[in-house]
Amino acid sequence: MRVSVIGTGYVGLVAGACFADSGNEVLCLDIDQQKVQKLSAGQLTIYEPGLPDILQRNIREGRLAFSTDYKAAALHSKIYFLCLPTPPNEDGSADLRYVLESARTLAGHLAGPDRGQNGDDAPLFVLKSTVPVGTNARVRGAAAAILKGPFSVANNPEFLKEGTAVDDFMKPDRVVVGVTDDRSYRILHELYEPFCRTGAPILRMDPASAEIAKYAANGFLAVKISYINEVARLCQAVGADVEKVRQATALDPRIGKTFLFPGLGYGGSCLPKDTRALVSSARGFGLDFLTVDAAEKVNDAQKTWLIPAIVKHFGGKLSGRTLAIWGLAFKPRTDDVREAPSLSVIPALLNAGAKIKVFDPEAMQNIRAIVGDKIKYAENPYDALAKADALMLITEWNEFRSPDWKRIKSLLRQPVVFDGRNIYDPDHLRQMGFTYYGIGR
Ligand SMILES: NC(=O)c1ccc[n+]([C@@H]2O[C@H](COP(=O)([O-])OP(=O)(O)OC[C@H]3O[C@@H](n4cnc5c(N)ncnc54)[C@H](O)[C@@H]3O)[C@@H](O)[C@H]2O)c1
Known part of the structure; x- marks a missing residue:
């Protein structure tokens, strides 16, 4: 299959390289010219174990290329994975500017008479970025204002972890696809099926559920970390040892061993911004997401705890x-x-x-x-x-x-x-x- 990946950061680059590695013809687009130049030469722009090998092999074998040309990416395929930043606005909500602009630009290049006019060739925009509930509808609206023919917008949130991103992508726990039509599901199923041979489910759901699923996972992970950090504070106050408490707690299979390590809190490009976006998104619907809000507050103080x-x-x-x-x-x-x-x-x-x-x-x-x-x-x-x-x-x-x-x-x-x-x-x-x-x- 031919695939275009828009945004070649931690997610886009890994997704693009892995899709190419399973035999697809992938064109990765980024607006950062320097990045595209380096990647085209097979040089990594991020540190990610296992990625250099896959990148270089797939470039060499002609399945993976990089470009800054939106038109080229629009015309390369009919499937567009949007792997763009969704950084926090000042109020904690996700900034959807990059995602919306990118969808509009692609749609602009597809608006010609020869593209997107019949169902089989209809463009499919796949939101791989972490986006708040309602984004699918907004992207649909933005594209509909430009495109005359049929098109679809799907959500395919990414669960990879930096440091093990290639492994996570190649052997996912689950693949989430939020779709409104069978064709979009079939395309995504075909693309992901090679990575799911060991039985990882491809979970079909509506876009809103897929959007919430990603935040629900990250919110829970944040709560786990902040929870054990608060236990650690109590241990310190009374002279107990949180490591002993952690072991005793984590061995309960309902709780689990992962993400239960006390420390200086979580950081990164996902947990902090996603917890804020989840709280902000819930607030937009008149709800206080108290547990995740508390996790974020605990984490803020935890970073300088020592x-x-x-x-x-x-x-x-x-x-x-x-x-x-x-x-x-x-x-x-x-x-x-x-x-x-x-x-x-x-x-x-x-x-x-x-x-x-x-x-x-x-x-x-x-x-x-x-x-x-x-x-x-x-x-x-x-x-x-x-x-x-x-x-x-x-x-x-x-x-x-x-x-x-x-x-x-x-x-x-x-x-x-x-x-x-x-x-x-x-x-x-x-x-x-x-x-x-x-x-x-
Ligand atoms: N990093 C992770 O571990 C991770 C995991 C799961 C999900 N996500 C989500 O995936 C999304 C992308 O995250 P990331 O860490 O890969 O971001 P990133 O900042 O590493 O990469 C984003 C890329 O998009 C490019 N870009 C910006 N505007 C563009 C535009 N208009 N057109 C084309 N390219 C453009 C940037 O130059 C950059 O290379 C975010 O929503 C993030 O929350 C990230």
Whole structure:
């Protein structure tokens, strides 16, 4: 099948490359010329394990190409996957500008007499972006104002996770398709069927249910994280250990083990904006989405939860102190720093007078673009520690899990560890002479 993918960020690029890998002819469009140039040359613009291989192979074999030309994307196929940003407006609602503009531009190129005139060749706009309930209808309205012939708008929310995006796309838990007609369902079924051989269901539903399904999933994940973080606060207040409480809680299969890890909160391009959009969207229908609203409030405070402990440890002031920070990306195995806890921690520490030296395996460039030279960037994890007064872990990359503690102790001015993800063993560190601070332990 011929497919056009509009927007080649984390979602569009993975979707485009994976659709090409299953034999489709894919044209990916982006308005970012530099990005398109690099991708056309087989160079990745994001860090995503497994993706370079698929990208290069499919370009080489002629199934995957990139363009900035909307007309070319409009004419390449009749199926348009819109993988565009839906960032938050100031009131928390999703900004649908990119999605609507893109649909209008595509429709403009399809409005000619030879396109979209009969049912078999009717354009199908597929909303892969995370969009609030009612967006399908808005896109339909925007396209209808331009297109004379038949067309369809479907929702196909994406559930991939950065860091395991290729695997998630190739082996999804489920595929959600929100459609109003059988033809749209058949097209999407045909495209996804190769990825669902292991039995993942392709769930057909109406567009509104598909739109809510994505937010409902992310809202629930946010609630789980904030819930365990509030449990951690209680544990800390009474001198209990949240790690023991977590194990006892997570072993109940009704609760489950995932997304129940205390830490410095969630970030990224999805959970924070999707929780806000869900609350805002519900408000538009006269409803208060109290649980998700609370999760967001808990998370906002959680990102800087360790700062008071750091200030207290150093006698009430941080001027003249240097903190070494390990991990900047919003989670391991990605270079994405959007709404990352590090972006709350760094300004808080700088405001308190501290100097900061950071290391992250993939996200340094993205942080530098935001924070600039206000902090120092280390060559490797141990370089960050030299003459620092403490180590603070923010993102639990694998390579930080079993470090050389003797070397760390010899490099730090004081053997102090602030473990923002509870990945270290407090007893072991204390035996080695470290002062250890975690979350709720
Ligand atoms: N990143 C994730 O893990 C993830 C997972 C599931 C769903 N989503 C959702 O998917 C959508 C896209 O997210 P993302 O992380 O891929 O975003 P992104 O910011 O990484 O990528 C968006 C791309 O769209 C391009 N773009 C912007 N305006 C354009 C236009 N008018 N025409 C063509 N291209 C344009 C940008 O240049 C960029 O390359 C969002 O709604 C997001 O919530 C993201």
